[in-house]
Amino acid sequence: MAHLLSSSCSLNISCPKTSLNSSKQNLSSFPTSLTLRTSIQPFKTLSLNKKNTPKPFSVNATTLQQDGTKTGSGSDQTSGEKPRPTRVMVIGGDGYCGWATSLHLSNKNYEVAIVDNLVRRHFDDQLGLDSLTPISSIHDRIRRWRSLTQKDINLYIGDVCDFEFLSEAFTSFKPDAVVHFGEQRSAPYSMIDRSRAIYTQQNNVLGTLNVLFAIKEFSEDCHLVKLGTMGEYGTPNIDIEEGYITITHNGRTDTLPYPKQASSFYHLSKVHDSNNIAFTSKAWGIRATDLNQGVVYGVRTDETEMHEELYNRFDYDGIFGTALNRFCVQAAVGHPLTVYGKGGQTRGYLDIRDTVQCVELAIANPAKRGEFRVFNQFTEQFSVNQLAALVTKAGEKLGIEVQTISVPNPRVEAEEHYYNAKHTKLIELGLEPHLLSDSLLDSLLNVAVQFKDRVDTKQIMPSVSWRKIGAKPKTVSA
Numbered sequence: 001m002a003h004l005l006s007s008s009c010s011l012n013i014s015c016p017k018t019s020l021n022s023s024k025q026n027l028s029s030f031p032t033s034l035t036l037r038t039s040i041q042p043f044k045t046l047s048l049n050k051k052n053t054p055k056p057f058s059v060n061a062t063t064l065q066q067d068g069t070k071t072g073s074g075s076d077q078t079s080g081e082k083p084r085p086t087r088v089m090v091i092g093g094d095g096y097c098g099w100a101t102s103l104h105l106s107n108k109n110y111e112v113a114i115v116d117n118l119v120r121r122h123f124d125d126q127l128g129l130d131s132l133t134p135i136s137s138i139h140d141r142i143r144r145w146r147s148l149t150q151k152d153i154n155l156y157i158g159d160v161c162d163f164e165f166l167s168e169a170f171t172s173f174k175p176d177a178v179v180h181f182g183e184q185r186s187a188p189y190s191m192i193d194r195s196r197a198i199y200t201q202q203n204n205v206l207g208t209l210n211v212l213f214a215i216k217e218f219s220e221d222c223h224l225v226k227l228g229t230m231g232e233y234g235t236p237n238i239d240i241e242e243g244y245i246t247i248t249h250n251g252r253t254d255t256l257p258y259p260k261q262a263s264s265f266y267h268l269s270k271v272h273d274s275n276n277i278a279f280t281s282k283a284w285g286i287r288a289t290d291l292n293q294g295v296v297y298g299v300r301t302d303e304t305e306m307h308e309e310l311y312n313r314f315d316y317d318g319i320f321g322t323a324l325n326r327f328c329v330q331a332a333v334g335h336p337l338t339v340y341g342k343g344g345q346t347r348g349y350l351d352i353r354d355t356v357q358c359v360e361l362a363i364a365n366p367a368k369r370g371e372f373r374v375f376n377q378f379t380e381q382f383s384v385n386q387l388a389a390l391v392t393k394a395g396e397k398l399g400i401e402v403q404t405i406s407v408p409n410p411r412v413e414a415e416e417h418y419y420n421a422k423h424t425k426l427i428e429l430g431l432e433p434h435l436l437s438d439s440l441l442d443s444l445l446n447v448a449v450q451f452k453d454r455v456d457t458k459q460i461m462p463s464v465s466w467r468k469i470g471a472k473p474k475t476v477s478a
C-alpha cells in the first residue's frame with residue numbers, strides 16, 4: 001500500500017499545468033493519497049488540540065445516552081437492564097450525505113463516531129469550488145451540535161486507506177454498524193484525468209477493502225451499510241431489480257447478481273466494491289447492506305436546520321453538483337438550465353431527508369451474518385427534461401423566468417432509454433418518502449435564492465469530458 005501511494009504521488013508532484021480544454025477553466029493537479037495524508041492531521045495528533053476537538057476516546061456511551069436508551073430507536077433494548085445505544089461509525093461523516101446522516105442518527109440516540117479525512121473540503125480548495133451554503137468546520141459543527149442537544153459525536157480524523165488509523169478507530173469505538181460514505185463520489189471528478197481516475201478507484205476500492213478487513217479482524221458481528229449507486233446498473237432495456245435477478249438459461253435457473261454497466265470510473269469503483277463485499281460476505285460471513293442510492297437533492301434536514309453552524313453543503317458546480325440541485329441554483333442566478341444532450345437521461349432521485357431515513361432503517365434492521373443485501377435507494381424517477389420542466393414551473397411561481405439550453409453532452413451515456421427500477425425493499429422496512437412536491441421545489445429554490453450572491457457562475461458549465469480524458473494531469477489557473 002505504502003509503495004503504491006508513494007509511486008503515484010511522485011507522478012503528481014511533477015505534473016505540469018495543462019489546460020483542461022480550450023474554452024473552459026483549468027483544473028489544478030491533484031495530490032494523491034500520500035500528499036493528502038501528509039497534509040491532513042492524523043487523529044492521534046488531532047487529539048492534542050483538546051480545546052478545539054471533541055475527544056475521540058473519552059465517551060462513556062451509557063452515560064451519554066441515558067435518556068436515549070429509554071426511548072430512542074438507536075437503543076439496543078434486548079441486552080438486559082442497561083441497554084446500550086447502537087454504536088454507528090459514519091465514514092465520510094463530514095460530507096453531504098454523511099453529515100446529515102450523522103446528525104440524524106445522533107438525534108435518534110445512536111452513539112455516533114464520524115471518521116473522515118476532510119478530503120472533500122480539500123477538493124474544493126484544489127479546484128477553486130465552494131458550497132452554495134456556508135459550512136462550518138467539522139469541529140465547530142460538532143461543538144454546536146453538542147451545545148444544542150447535549151449529544152456528543154466522536155471524531156476520528158484520518159484516512160480509511162490507512163489501515164493502522166482505521167484499526168485504532170475500530171478498536172477504540174467498537175462499532176455495531178459502519179456506514180460507509182467515505183468515497184470519492186463524483187463521476188465528473190473521476191473523469192478529469194488519469195490521476196483522478198486512479199485516485200477514485202484506489203481510494204474507493206482499497207478503502208472499502210480495509211473496512212471489510214477491519215470488520216473481520218476487530219468486529220466480526222458489525223453490520224456494514226455501504227453506499228453503492230443506482231449507476232452500477234446503467235440503463236438496461238429491461239426492468240432493474242434490487243441487486244439480484246433470477247435467470248433461466250438453457251433450461252437451468254439461478255438467482256445472480258444483476259448485470260452491472262457503470263459509465264464512469266467513479267460508478268465502476270462502486271461495482272468493484274460490490275463484488276468485494278459480496279465475496280467477503282460469503283467467505284467471512286460479513287453482514288452487509290449495499291444501498292444503491294440514486295441522485296440526492298435538497299439540503300435541509302430536521303437537524304441541519306437547527307443552527308447555521310449545522311448547515312449542510314450544497315454543491316452546484318459542474319463537478320460535484322448534481323442535476324436537480326444544480327438546476328435550482330441555475331434558476332436562482334438566471335443561468336439557463338444545463339440539460340446535457342437530449343435530456344431523456346432518466347435516474348432515480350431522492351430527498352436527502354430520505355437518505356438519512358434509509359440509512360437508519362438499514363441499521364435498525366441489520367443483515368444476517370453472511371448476507372449481502374442490496375436495496376435500491378430512491379423514491380421517484382425523472383428524466384433530466386422533466387426536472388428542467390419542474391424547475392421552470394417552480395420558478396414561475398416565484399416570479400423567476402427560467403430558460404433551458406441543451407449543452408453538448410460531456411458524458412457518454414444513453415440520452416433516450418427505457419428505465420424502470422424496482423425500489424420496494426426500503427418501503428417494506430418503513431420508509432416514508434418525501435416526494436418532490438411543488439412546496440419542496442419552492443423551498444429548494446428559495447435556499448438557492450437566499451445564497452445566490454455566493455454563486456460563482458464560472459463553475460456552472462460542465463468542464464469535464466468523458467471522451468477527452470487523458471493521462472496528462474489537468475490543472476486550474478487562478
Ligand SMILES: O=c1ccn([C@@H]2O[C@H](COP(=O)(O)OP(=O)(O)O[C@H]3O[C@H](CS(=O)(=O)O)[C@@H](O)[C@H](O)[C@H]3O)[C@@H](O)[C@H]2O)c(=O)[nH]1
Pocket residue numbers: 185186187188228229230231232293294295296320321322323324326338339340341343345346347348384411413
Ligand atoms: O447539469 C447537469 C447535470 C447532470 N445532467 C445529467 O443528469 C444525470 C445525473 O447526473 P448527476 O450529475 O446529477 O449525477 P451522477 O453523476 O449520476 O452522480 C450522482 O448520482 C449518483 C447516483 S446515480 O445517478 O448513479 O443513480 C451517485 O452515485 C453519485 O455519487 C452522485 O454524484 C446525468 O445523465 C447527467 O448527464 C444534466 O443533464 N445536466
